[in-house]
Amino acid sequence: MEVPLSAGPGTPTRAPSAVTNGTVDTAGAGSATPVVPAKLASPEFVAVIESALDDFFVAREAAVGELGPIFVEAAEALRLFVLRGGKRTRPAFAWIGWQGAGGEPGGAQGDAVARACAALELVQACALIHDDIIDSSRTRRRFPTVHVDFEQRHRDRGWAGDAAQFGASVAILIGDLALAWADDMVHASGLDTAAIARFAPVWANMRTEVLGGQLLDITGHAGGDESVAAALRINRYKTAAYTVERPLHLGAAIADADAELVAAYREYGTDIGIAFQLRDDLLGVFGDPEITGKPSGDDLREGKRTVLLAEALRRADATDPHAAKLLRTSLGTDLDADEVERLRAVLTDLGAVDDVEHRIADLTERGLAALETSSATATAKATLRAMAAAATRRIA
Amino acid sequence: MEVPLSAGPGTPTRAPSAVTNGTVDTAGAGSATPVVPAKLASPEFVAVIESALDDFFVAREAAVGELGPIFVEAAEALRLFVLRGGKRTRPAFAWIGWQGAGGEPGGAQGDAVARACAALELVQACALIHDDIIDSSRTRRRFPTVHVDFEQRHRDRGWAGDAAQFGASVAILIGDLALAWADDMVHASGLDTAAIARFAPVWANMRTEVLGGQLLDITGHAGGDESVAAALRINRYKTAAYTVERPLHLGAAIADADAELVAAYREYGTDIGIAFQLRDDLLGVFGDPEITGKPSGDDLREGKRTVLLAEALRRADATDPHAAKLLRTSLGTDLDADEVERLRAVLTDLGAVDDVEHRIADLTERGLAALETSSATATAKATLRAMAAAATRRIA
Numbered sequence: 028m029e030v031p032l033s034a035g036p037g038t039p040t041r042a043p044s045a046v047t048n049g050t051v052d053t054a055g056a057g058s059a060t061p062v063v064p065a066k067l068a069s070p071e072f073v074a075v076i077e078s079a080l081d082d083f084f085v086a087r088e089a090a091v092g093e094l095g096p097i098f099v100e101a102a103e104a105l106r107l108f109v110l111r112g113g114k115r116t117r118p119a120f121a122w123i124g125w126q127g128a129g130g131e132p133g134g135a136q137g138d139a140v141a142r143a144c145a146a147l148e149l150v151q152a153c154a155l156i157h158d159d160i161i162d163s164s165r166t167r168r169r170f171p172t173v174h175v176d177f178e179q180r181h182r183d184r185g186w187a188g189d190a191a192q193f194g195a196s197v198a199i200l201i202g203d204l205a206l207a208w209a210d211d212m213v214h215a216s217g218l219d220t221a222a223i224a225r226f227a228p229v230w231a232n233m234r235t236e237v238l239g240g241q242l243l244d245i246t247g248h249a250g251g252d253e254s255v256a257a258a259l260r261i262n263r264y265k266t267a268a269y270t271v272e273r274p275l276h277l278g279a280a281i282a283d284a285d286a287e288l289v290a291a292y293r294e295y296g297t298d299i300g301i302a303f304q305l306r307d308d309l310l311g312v313f314g315d316p317e318i319t320g321k322p323s324g325d326d327l328r329e330g331k332r333t334v335l336l337a338e339a340l341r342r343a344d345a346t347d348p349h350a351a352k353l354l355r356t357s358l359g360t361d362l363d364a365d366e367v368e369r370l371r372a373v374l375t376d377l378g379a380v381d382d383v384e385h386r387i388a389d390l391t392e393r394g395l396a397a398l399e400t401s402s403a404t405a406t407a408k409a410t411l412r413a414m415a416a417a418a419t420r421r422i423a
Numbered sequence: 424m425e426v427p428l429s430a431g432p433g434t435p436t437r438a439p440s441a442v443t444n445g446t447v448d449t450a451g452a453g454s455a456t457p458v459v460p461a462k463l464a465s466p467e468f469v470a471v472i473e474s475a476l477d478d479f480f481v482a483r484e485a486a487v488g489e490l491g492p493i494f495v496e497a498a499e500a501l502r503l504f505v506l507r508g509g510k511r512t513r514p515a516f517a518w519i520g521w522q523g524a525g526g527e528p529g530g531a532q533g534d535a536v537a538r539a540c541a542a543l544e545l546v547q548a549c550a551l552i553h554d555d556i557i558d559s560s561r562t563r564r565r566f567p568t569v570h571v572d573f574e575q576r577h578r579d580r581g582w583a584g585d586a587a588q589f590g591a592s593v594a595i596l597i598g599d600l601a602l603a604w605a606d607d608m609v610h611a612s613g614l615d616t617a618a619i620a621r622f623a624p625v626w627a628n629m630r631t632e633v634l635g636g637q638l639l640d641i642t643g644h645a646g647g648d649e650s651v652a653a654a655l656r657i658n659r660y661k662t663a664a665y666t667v668e669r670p671l672h673l674g675a676a677i678a679d680a681d682a683e684l685v686a687a688y689r690e691y692g693t694d695i696g697i698a699f700q701l702r703d704d705l706l707g708v709f710g711d712p713e714i715t716g717k718p719s720g721d722d723l724r725e726g727k728r729t730v731l732l733a734e735a736l737r738r739a740d741a742t743d744p745h746a747a748k749l750l751r752t753s754l755g756t757d758l759d760a761d762e763v764e765r766l767r768a769v770l771t772d773l774g775a776v777d778d779v780e781h782r783i784a785d786l787t788e789r790g791l792a793a794l795e796t797s798s799a800t801a802t803a804k805a806t807l808r809a810m811a812a813a814a815t816r817r818i819a
Contacts, residue, residue, distance in 0.1 A: 090628070094635035094660060097642040157599065161592040186645040196557040196641050199595060200634050203553065206602055207630040214623040220616035231607040232486070238600050239490035245592050246493040249582040264490060 067417050068119035076115045079145035081106075083212050100180075101201050104173060109152050109205075112168045116418075117151060117274045118144035120296070123414070124278025127407025128288055139217030140281055143226065146216065147274060149209035154237055154269075156202040160195050161245060169320075174198035206234075218281065225280040233273035240265025247332050255341060258334040259301065266307075267300025271418070291401030295411065298394030302387045303418040308333035309383055310422070312371060318422055324367035330359020334386070339379035350377060391419050463813050464515035472511045475541035477502070479608050496576075497597050500569060505548050505601075508564045512814075513547060513670045514540035516692070519810070520674025523803025524684055535613030536677055539622065542612065543670060545605035550633060550665075552598040556591050557641060565716075570594035602630075614677065621676040629669035636661025643728050651737060654730040655697065662703075663696025667814070687797030691807065694790030698783045699814040704729035705779055706818070708767060714818055720763035726755025730782070735775035746773060787815050 068076075084106040091102045121144040126132065130140060158164075159172040166172060171179065178194025186193065213226065243261045275292040284292075310319055311326030312335065326333060336358065343351035350373050357370055374380055398411055464472075480502040487498045517540040522528065526536060554560075555568040562568060567575065574590025582589065609622065639657045671688040680688075706715055707722030708731065722729060732754065739747035746769050753766055770776055794807055 090631065094632070095639055095656060097638050098635045101638055153599065157595050160595065161588075163588070181645060184646065187647055188645050192557075192559070193641065193645050197638065199553050199556065199598075200638050200641075202595075203549065203599070203602060204631070204634050206599060207627070207634065210606055211623075211627040211631075214620075214627065220620045223620070224610075224616045227607075227610040231603070231610065234603040235486065235600070235607075236490070238596050238603065239494045242493050242497055242593065242596050243491055245589065245596075249577060249584050249589050250580065251583055260491060 067114055067116045067414050072119060072122065073115045075141050076118045076145045076148065077110055079142045080109050080148060083142070083145070083208075083215070084109075086215075087208075101197065101204065104176060105152060105201050105205055105208075108156065108173060108201075109148055111170065113148065113151070115148065117147040117270055119414070120271050120274035121147060121278040123407055123410050124275035124292055125282045126278070127275075127292075127403035127411070128279045128282035128284035129404065130278070130282045135217065140278075142216035143213050143218050143281065144274075144278070146209045146212035147277075149205045149212060150234065150237070153202045153205040153209070154241070156198055156205065158241065160198050160202075161241075172198070173201055222281050222283075225283060226277060229273060229276045229280045233269060233277070236264045236273065237269040240269065244332075248330075253332065253337055253340050255334055255337040258332055258337040261332075262301045262304040262334065263297065266304040267297045269300075270303065271300035272296025285402070288402050291397045291403065294397035295394040295401075295415075298390040298397070299415045299418055302390040302394070302415075305334055305383050305387050305390075306419050306421060308335045309380065312374065313380075315422065323364070324362060324371070327358060327367055327370050328360070328362050335374065335379055335383050338382050339374045339377050342377045342379060342382075343373075347377065387419050391415055463510055463512045463810050468515060468518065469511045471537050472514045472541045472544065473506055475538045476505050476544060479538070479541075479604070479611070480505075482611075483604075497593065497600065500572060501548060501597050501601055501604075504552065504569060504597075505544055507566065509544065509547070511544065513543040513666055515810070516667050516670035517543060517674040519803055519806050520671035520688055521678045522674070523671075523688075523799035523807070524675045524678035524680035525800065526674070526678045531613065536674075538612035539609050539614050539677065540670075540674070542605045542608035543673075545601045545608060546630065546633070549598045549601040549605070550637070552594055552601065554637065556594050556598075557637075568594070569597055618677050618679075621679060622673060625669060625672045625676045629665060629673070632660045632669070633665040636665065640728075644726075649728065649733055649736050651730055651733040654728055654733040657728075658697045658700040658730065659693065662700040663693045665696075666699065667696035668692025681798070684798050687793045687799065690793035691790040691797075691811075694786040694793070695811045695814055698786040698790070698811075701730055701779050701783050701786075702815050702817060704731045705776065708770065709776075711818065719760070720758065720767070723754060723763055723766050724756070724758050731770065731775055731779050734778050735770050735773050738773045738775055738778075739769075743773065783815050787811055 084102065087102065091099055118141075122141065125140050125144075131137070132140075155167065156173045159167055160174050164172050165175050170176075174191075174194040174197070176194070177197040178190045181188075181190040181193040210230075213223065213230065218226065240261055240263075243257075244265055247257050247261060272293050273296070275296045276289060279289050279292055308326065308331075311321070311331065311333065312324055314321065314323070316323045322328075326336070330336075336354070340351065340354055343354055353373060354370070357366060362370070395412060395415055398408055398415075401408075403411070480498065483498065487495055514537075518537065521536050521540075527533070551563065552569045555563055556570050560568050561571050566572075570587075570590040570593070572590070573593040574586045577584075577586040577589040606626075609619065609626065614622065636657055636659075639653070640661055643653050643657060668689050669692070671692045672685060675685050675688055704722065704727075707717070707727065707729065708720060710717065710719070712719040718724075722732070726732075732750070736747065736750055739750055749769060750766070753762060758766070791808060791811060794804055794811075797804075799807070
């Protein structure tokens with residue numbers, strides 16, 4: 028299986044076709060602002076991952092059927108959830124991590140690696156399905172969330188008991204199923220037992236870290252820790268380790284990479300991963316809803332404890348009590364468009380936006396430096412440079 | 424490591440010391456009623472399993488600490504949950520399954536197998552913690568359930584937001600952590616990669632089946648399926664596969680048992696597992712609260728859709744409309760002691776209790792017959808006979 032992970036360096040990407048091709052946007056790397064929505068994985072790679080996921084569900088159909096109609100419904104809901112979208116960022120980093128450590132795409136081994144990479148999407152399905160219960164989110168990717176979906180099925184069928192409790196219960200179990208099946212997919216991937224043994228401890232750390240990040244997130248919110256350090260710690264575990272660092276590390280483990288390359292990947296992954304989240308935080312306040320698909324200023328309405336908002340509060344407390352008061356009374360409330368606009372101006376005037384942009388630039392530079400001096404293949408380095416640009420300069 | 428799984432056959436068990444020793448109760452096997460609360464695993468075996476679990480948590484302390492104080496709290500809550508009790512039934516069946524297929528206790532291999540068996544308790548922790556959210560249970564083993572515990576911590580600290588939502592959220596994540604750590608414990612057990620490769624597909628089936636059984640359970644309840652077949656299907660997946668059949672199968676897989684022995688174990692496991700649940704159903708209505716630790720007649724108040732109640736409804740519908748009406752209007756309501764007593768008499772008079780007792784006897788006979796003709800070692804056969812008696816004739 029030869030799959031171009033990304034268009035790679037040198038591919039013209041300023042043309043509108045870059046968007047339709049969905050290739051990595053390297054255009055932004057040298058320009059002041061990104062010009063097209065960047066994607067981290069090529070459509071060909073996305074298709075390979077989705078086909079591996081679909082195959083996995085097809086292979087389970089008989090076993091699923093034996094467990095009865097509700098289980099068939101649950102498995103189908105999970106299949107749709109997994110296949111309905113997502114950027115396949117984590118599989119893309121795992122795949123390039125493997126190649127950068129000498130993995131050769133093509134043949135049975137390449138197929139096995141792609142399947143193991145695709146399993147990351149099932150871990151992610153668990154994280155999102157459970158997160159949606161935790162956040163009481165009603166929609167995801169423009170569809171009802173899993174718990175809302177089953178709440179509605181309960182209502183439509185006139186079943187006994189509390190529909191919302193039923194929906195949440197089914198969604199808890201479907202999330203558990205996704206987590207269990209993620210493992211099963213790794214074991215059924217065709218990776219040899221030695222590769223699985225190298226993979227397992229990294230996989231273990233990744234899962235613990237993302238759960239730790241989620242715990243930090245909800246506790247930070249409830250406990251009201253407004254510090255920049257707290258926000259950065261959440262980014263470190265909930266995003267960086269889980270989205271970039273450990274996926275690269277998993278790929279390296281499959282390829283039996285040496286400790287130096289693993290260390291370089293982890294430095295790149297931590298830095299680029301945090302930068303990725305910081306970009307996300309900026310988009311959550313300043314992003315164009317037409318492009319991001321999320322309502323404008325949503326993070327402000329949610330009062331999300333991002334580094335951007337923590338930094339703004341820190342600066343306001345030090346220099347501008349009026350702005351501090353405005354932020355504390357506004358964040359997390361039902362803001363109208365004018366109020367969102369006003370808060371944006373406050374964040375910018377406080378210098379918090381510049382601060383976050385500087386952090387992104389510094390982290391990106393440090394991550395790329397670690398990559399550059401590593402023993403990763405030249406192709407992988409070029410792709411990871413492009414992915415760093417796509418992750419940190421994207422507009423959606 | 425030489426650990427007596429049970430006292431084995433021939434051990435005097437009618438003496439009161441049998442209770443304090445916690446050995447398998449084989450006394451009931453030949454008598455009309457069990458005379459002492461039976462345990463499936465010896466105290467020595469329980470101690471080995473608990474020590475393996477504790478070691479696992481200790482080995483994680485440094486990694487846990489890095490993730491911050493709330494993660495330390497979460498991991499500690501999970502540790503206490505896992506170590507606070509439980510009969511260690513699943514590890515016991517896995518352990519004897521391994522021995523029956525030629526596994527030799529003692530040495531590094533025995534230690535590794537014990538650790539892999541102990542990992543079943545982490546799967547069970549996930550199942551129970553998530554079940555308690557699903558059922559809105561406030562206590563488990565006389566302690567607050569995990570979601571109630573963290574709800575209380577939220578309240579005690581005067582944190583922002585909804586305390587109950589916070590408690591449920593943390594408990595969802597702690598359950599996920601238990602599920603992920605169960606795998607990690609298998610991988611860190613010291614089993615060789617070939618054994619883990621044989622173990623993995625059975626482990627996969629077991630997890631899918633228990634989640635399937637839980638889905639059937641909540642949907643059967645909501646959807647009002649009153650049939651005996653529906654209740655049996657829940658028993659098959661939620662209890663039999665998960666508690667007896669797959670644990671034995673896991674042990675067999677570690678020992679690389681042949682297909683015939685696996686088939687015999689699975690037949691024994693399915694039959695004895697269902698019989699175990701049917702005994703549980705009888706205890707849920709007729710059990711002595713002093714011994715079971717659960718309020719008398721609790722299953723009646725919950726309107727739990729057991730085979731016993733399904734059979735009673737089926738019989739009442741066919742022969743006694745008055746009893747049918749009484750059952751339908753009473754089950755799942757807040758019954759007082761007299762009403763519980765009256766319903767017990769109705770269940771007995773309808774012949775439902777005898778029917779369930781016959782099912783238990785038939786299943787036990789069939790399961791033991793499969794075991795008898797198998798190639799399991801003589802010691803394992805004797806122990807599994809004793810465990811079948813303990814599982815199906817217990818009074819708590």
